[in-house]
Amino acid sequence: MTQTVYSEAQVWTIILVLAIGTFVLRYSFLGLSGKRALPAWALKYLRYTSVGVLPAMVAPLVVWPAATGGAPDPARLIAAAATLLAGLVTRSVIWAILAGFATLYAMLWLLG
Incomplete structure (x- = not known):
C-alpha cells in the first residue's frame, strides 16, 4: 500500500x-x-441535534476502537455502559464523563 x-x-x-x-x-x-423565525416544530427538533450527533461520533470508537485493531474491547464497552448509566441517574454530563473516565481506566488496569 x-x-x-x-x-x-x-x-x-x-x-x-x-x-x-x-x-x-x-x-x-x-x-x-x-x-x-423558525417554526416551533423545527426549534423543538434542533434541541436534540447534539444528543443525536455525539453518540454517533462516539459509538464507533467504543465498538471498534483503534487501540485494539478494531476488535471490541470489554473495558471500553463497560466504560460506555457506566457513562450511560451515570448520565441517566445524575442527569449531569460532567458526572457521566467522570464515571466513564474512571471506569475505563479501572477496567484497563484490571483487564490488562
Missing part, C-alpha cells in the same frame, strides 16, 4: 476548500433563513 504525500500548498488548498464548503453549507440553512 502506498501513502500519498501532499505538498504544503495542497494541504492548505484542501483546508481552504473544506472551510468554504462548510461555510456555504451552513449559510444556506442559517444565513438565508436568519431573518425569519
